[in-house]
Amino acid sequence: MVATNEPGAPARAKRRRADTRQRLLDAAFDAFAEDGLGRTTVEQICDRAGFTRGAFYSNFSSLEELFLAMWEQRSAQLLEGVRAFLDPDIDIGDPRQAVEYLLSAVPVDDKWFRITYEFTAHALRNPDLRRMMVAREDAIRNALMPVAVTLLERTGRRVPDPGAMGRALIAVHDGTATQCLLEPDDAAVRAHRTDLFLHVVEAYSEPIEP
Known part of the structure; x- marks a missing residue:
């Protein structure tokens, strides 16, 4: 069984979420600048950032x-x-x-x-x-x-x-x-x-x- 009250776990999870969010923002910046907002898709941003669509929609709607x-x-x-x-x-x-x-x-x-x-x-x-x-x-x-x-x-x-x-x-x-x-x-x-x-x-x- 994985302990859920491991010391520091919430802080690490928060850092991981912040890192995921920032990588998506950075990937989107490059995609928007190169391809244009109208031609950029969620999938393209996820590919650039190295994440799945689930990671995107857990941070942005x-x-x-x-x-x-x-x-x-x-x-x-x-x-x-x-x-x-x-x-x-x-x-x-x-x-x-x-x-x-x-x-x-x-x-x-x-x-x-x-x-x-x-x-x-x-x-x-x-x-x-x-x-x-x-x-x-x-x-x-x-x-x-x-x-x-x-x-x-x-x-x-x-x-x-x-x-x-x-x-x-x-x-x-x-x-x-x-x-x-x-x-x-x-x-x-x-x-x-x-x-x-x-x-x-x-x-x-x-x-x-x-």
Whole structure:
């Protein structure tokens, strides 16, 4: 008879489940990027990860749920990187430097860009999924903006409407990311991306009165 109260067994089972889930997420990331969301099947992801369909469905109910889990994970990693810039020892002298700091924490990822744009198109055909994406994007923006506001305050500027600035920054990010990926070797394109972010930051903020 196998003992069910072996010391450490629950912890090991939890680690195994977490490892299985992560391997499925990693396999799905590569499959979505290479083959596209519409052409990727549960079986393909399981083959890449080395698991059966049972392992998939014990962790996710659908490919959409898997994608949302992937998005949540990558968003958490993004926020962790951005929050590192709140280190009080980091000296930020002007708004351009604040923008450059933030952009260095938000890399233009070719694979992730392909995945998210295809999934956005999919969500536009699915009202429930679209509402979920809007809610998650709002949560990400609400978490990012306090960091941006704090960085700008260090440069002597305040943000009257963080929500409006957040939407403008996301619009610029999405548009310029496309240009950067289409012309990856053009330094002028990336410089223009920084300039556009700076214009938005200056347009949606104002000097702090002495």
